Amino acid sequence: MAPNPRVVAAFTAMSNLGIHESKVKPVLKKLLKLYDKNWELIEEESYRALADAIFEEEETMAAEPDQNHKNKDGVDDEEARMHETPLRPLKRLRLRGQEGQSSRPLTTTVPSSAAFPLKMPKLEDGTVPQSTKALSDGNARVDARYDPPRDAVVDKGKQPVSPHVIPRGRTSASDRSPLSETVKGRTVESGATRLSNIKMPPPFTFIKPKDEPVDDMPAYDIIPLAVIRPEEPSSGRDSLMGAYEKQDGHDTVLSQCRDEDGEGEDILSSCNEEETSNVDVILTSMREEQSLKIEQTDNVAKEFVTNGSPIVGGNKYSGISNGSVSLKSSSAMDAPHVLSPQPCSSDLDDAVVASKKVGVNDFLQSNGGKELEGPISPNSRTLVVVPKHQLTTGDIRSVHDANDLTKGEERVKISWVNNATNDFPPPFHYIPQNLVFRDAYVNISLSRIGNEDCCSTCMGNCVLSSKPCSCANKTGGEFAYTAQGLLKEGFLEECIAISRDPQNYFYCKACPLETSKNDDCLEPCKGHLKRKFIKECWSKCGCGKYCGNRVVQHGITCNLQVFLTSDGKGWGLRTLDDLPKGAFVCEFVGEILTVKELHERNMKYPKNGKYTYPILFDADWRSGIVKDREALCLYAASYGNAARFINHRCLDANLIEIPVEVEGPSHHYYHFAFFTSRKIAAQEELTWDYGINFDEHDEPVELFQCRCGSKFCRNIKRSNSEFNLPFMCNVHKFVSLSTLPVIYLLDDSISMLWLCLIYFRSKFVLICVFQFSLSLKVKYY
Numbered sequence: 001m002a003p004n005p006r007v008v009a010a011f012t013a014m015s016n017l018g019i020h021e022s023k024v025k026p027v028l029k030k031l032l033k034l035y036d037k038n039w040e041l042i043e044e045e046s047y048r049a050l051a052d053a054i055f056e057e058e059e060t061m062a063a064e065p066d067q068n069h070k071n072k073d074g075v076d077d078e079e080a081r082m083h084e085t086p087l088r089p090l091k092r093l094r095l096r097g098q099e100g101q102s103s104r105p106l107t108t109t110v111p112s113s114a115a116f117p118l119k120m121p122k123l124e125d126g127t128v129p130q131s132t133k134a135l136s137d138g139n140a141r142v143d144a145r146y147d148p149p150r151d152a153v154v155d156k157g158k159q160p161v162s163p164h165v166i167p168r169g170r171t172s173a174s175d176r177s178p179l180s181e182t183v184k185g186r187t188v189e190s191g192a193t194r195l196s197n198i199k200m201p202p203p204f205t206f207i208k209p210k211d212e213p214v215d216d217m218p219a220y221d222i223i224p225l226a227v228i229r230p231e232e233p234s235s236g237r238d239s240l241m242g243a244y245e246k247q248d249g250h251d252t253v254l255s256q257c258r259d260e261d262g263e264g265e266d267i268l269s270s271c272n273e274e275e276t277s278n279v280d281v282i283l284t285s286m287r288e289e290q291s292l293k294i295e296q297t298d299n300v301a302k303e304f305v306t307n308g309s310p311i312v313g314g315n316k317y318s319g320i321s322n323g324s325v326s327l328k329s330s331s332a333m334d335a336p337h338v339l340s341p342q343p344c345s346s347d348l349d350d351a352v353v354a355s356k357k358v359g360v361n362d363f364l365q366s367n368g369g370k371e372l373e374g375p376i377s378p379n380s381r382t383l384v385v386v387p388k389h390q391l392t393t394g395d396i397r398s399v400h401d402a403n404d405l406t407k408g409e410e411r412v413k414i415s416w417v418n419n420a421t422n423d424f425p426p427p428f429h430y431i432p433q434n435l436v437f438r439d440a441y442v443n444i445s446l447s448r449i450g451n452e453d454c455c456s457t458c459m460g461n462c463v464l465s466s467k468p469c470s471c472a473n474k475t476g477g478e479f480a481y482t483a484q485g486l487l488k489e490g491f492l493e494e495c496i497a498i499s500r501d502p503q504n505y506f507y508c509k510a511c512p513l514e515t516s517k518n519d520d521c522l523e524p525c526k527g528h529l530k531r532k533f534i535k536e537c538w539s540k541c542g543c544g545k546y547c548g549n550r551v552v553q554h555g556i557t558c559n560l561q562v563f564l565t566s567d568g569k570g571w572g573l574r575t576l577d578d579l580p581k582g583a584f585v586c587e588f589v590g591e592i593l594t595v596k597e598l599h600e601r602n603m604k605y606p607k608n609g610k611y612t613y614p615i616l617f618d619a620d621w622r623s624g625i626v627k628d629r630e631a632l633c634l635y636a637a638s639y640g641n642a643a644r645f646i647n648h649r650c651l652d653a654n655l656i657e658i659p660v661e662v663e664g665p666s667h668h669y670y671h672f673a674f675f676t677s678r679k680i681a682a683q684e685e686l687t688w689d690y691g692i693n694f695d696e697h698d699e700p701v702e703l704f705q706c707r708c709g710s711k712f713c714r715n716i717k718r719s720n721s722e723f724n725l726p727f728m729c730n731v732h733k734f735v736s737l738s739t740l741p742v743i744y745l746l747d748d749s750i751s752m753l754w755l756c757l758i759y760f761r762s763k764f765v766l767i768c769v770f771q772f773s774l775s776l777k778v779k780y781y
């Protein structure tokens with residue numbers, strides 16, 4: 001029987017959205033039943049109902065995973081897939097100052113961290129501390145007093161962040177140009193700069209002024225909005241990107257809206273609050289001639305559909321409209337592929353999804369967000385551009401919202417941009433706070449916080465007091481923060497000095513990292529950095545929420561952006577603001593695993609691809625035997641925050657990680673907070689020193705070739721030598737220097753012996769391999 005053409009058409013439409021037939025079939029059946037076989041309803045709006053239903057089905061499955069989704073180990077398949085993202089355990093600078101660790105000689109051609117002079121050269125924009133004196137962490141230790149059972153903070157299982165299929169968000173800057181103009185305190189990209197930066201003209205762009213704190217800008221609560229027909233391309237930026245004007249001190253976005261018939265319809269909205277609610281969607285569509293200018297648009301969906309309130313708007317949300325405007329493309333554009341809003345997700349109501357092949361974020365403009373915004377902020381309206389053939393629905397959930405990959409989880413929005421390729425950031429669940437995977441013992445309870453561990457008698461703002469509070473005493477007798485919320489210069493310098501001084505490594509007798517492997521050959525501890533801790537005030541303290549000794553717990557407040565680096569490091573994180581020295585940037589957030597669980601994951605999921613580095617909570621492992629469930633680490637490949645995008649830089653990174661205790665006095669679990677180690681200019685990539693010794697090859701991990709560009713790069717010699725030495729091949733974990741076949745006669749046989757000189761784990765090793773032995777004996781009968 002010939003296949004039903006309507007069914008085939010439905011499959012094709014879904015396939016264009018990257019949805020496999022097997023997913024479509026059951027849903028289509030249900031839908032046909034539901035709609036009493038009324039195909040029109042299904043076919044409407046490019047099979048919107050069908051796509052909705054499929055996503056909804058997936059959402060439901062994800063929300064209520066049943067046994068069918070579990071593999072034989074009881075592990076959720078989706079989780080398993082996420083964990084297929086390989087991982088590498090974080091390795092602090094190994095061998096640094098590892099005197100007495102005989103199995104790890106420092107003899108190597110590779111510059112190990114130990115090779116760094118104790119007296120550091122002066123770095124760009126900042127001085128490496130000269131002092132090499134051994135620095136204690138200065139903290140009064142409080143023994144962890146753990147009693148089972150774990151309290152409610154402990155997540156006994158996987159707690160996926162609820163996935164959202166379709167993005168929302170606001171218009172975002174595709175890539176802030178350093179040549180941005182500042183208009184009335186807001187950053188607005190110069191047209192010339194913007195035009196020179198973009199690879200192809202976007203069909204429409206909203207120029208969104210940078211948000212300022214609401215308090216500072218009452219007059220800008222409502223941004224006038226207007227829509228005009230764009231001019232010819234030759235007329236410059238206005239015609240290509242929509243125009244940006246200033247009227248009576250207000251920013252005005254000029255753009256064009258086309259109706260369903262392709263007829264340009266000019267709408268002018270002066271966009272006061274009342275009018276805003278009447279003009280639901282303002283989009284700019286290119287005229288046909290303009291769209292022809294777009295390169296590589298042939299197989300890309302180009303219909304932009306949005307529901308809800310204005311894409312460009314003020315800070316007040318004036319109600320979600322039920323109207324939606326669908327803008328059909330010009331003839332130069334393909335058939336639409338619209339992922340419509342999902343009924344189950346509020347995020348989806350205001351989503352716009354379209355496709356574009358190159359320069360994904362050329363469409364988008366964002367200021368990265370600033371102040372606390374409600375879940376239905378007009379700034380969350382956005383265009384999200386999804387390449388048609390690349391993403392699975394899982395991917396879309398994870399990184400679909402180019403304006404805010406935090407999916408509203410942070411106080412600020414964090415956009416992502418890629419002006420170079422068609423790639424999206426790797427999929428992951430954004431979580432703003434650490435979550436326990438399974439076994440990790442993270443017991444946060446008020447009963448465990450003794451009076452000496454909090455400042456219950458304080459009031460107001462502790463840092464304004466002349467006397468350090470109990471919490472400051474835990475930070476080594478002083479507040480780590482200034483009244484402005486920055487790290488004190490002396491404290492920061494001490495932390496930097498500690499991290500760069502090999503003397504500040506300690507070596508466990510029985511390293512949890514090694515014992516967790518549970519294998520016969522227990523390797524010696526490779527060293528852990530002694531760290532200075534910060535103890536912040538918290539809920540049991542008497543001071544207020546805005547006490548100056550509470551910084552990290554307030555989360556990210558600066559504007560950050562994930563971007564595709566141009567130097568081959570993959571995605572990276574940059575700041576959109578100028579940051580002073582000592583400013584808190586973000587915490588490294590992920591799943592809390594025991595190191596045993598980490599090892600199990602390492603073994604289970606093969607290494608390849610790009611992923612995040614696990615962070616060890618090893619700062620206090622020297623205190624003695626660490627129980628299995630207390631030897632913890634953070635793993636952010638599957639669940640994490642923006643910090644998972646921070647790339648490594650050898651030695652002179654602009655961020656430094658400092659352990660911060662917030663909830664409790666345990667040093668087995670703390671917050672891994674990143675602070676600026678120097679002033680950082682807007683647009684600069686944020687980096688930190690992972691502490692990798694690029695000479696180590698003994699972990700089930702694959703080291704990347706460092707492209708940090710630092711003059712202190714620890715990977716330079718190795719990468720050079722690999723290419724320069726003759727007869728050398730790099731075979732996984734060892735370097736074969738030369739191979740010599742030796743043929744010899746032994747008694748009546750001829751034998752072949754391979755002599756192979758290899759360089760392995762910093763040693764030269766001669767390997768002999770007998771390949772064959774051929775008997776020369778001739779037997780006569």
Ligand SMILES: C[S@@+](CC[C@H](N)C(=O)[O-])C[C@H]1O[C@@H](n2cnc3c(N)ncnc32)[C@H](O)[C@@H]1O
Pocket residue numbers: 426568569570571572609610611612613644645646647648649704705706707708
């Ligand atoms: C924590 S992730 C950082 C985000 C990552 N670039 C991405 O695209 O998702 C660590 C990975 O980034 C890459 N990376 C980080 N720093 C690098 C560097 N200095 N040189 C080359 N690759 C780097 C490596 O692939 C590493 O495994």
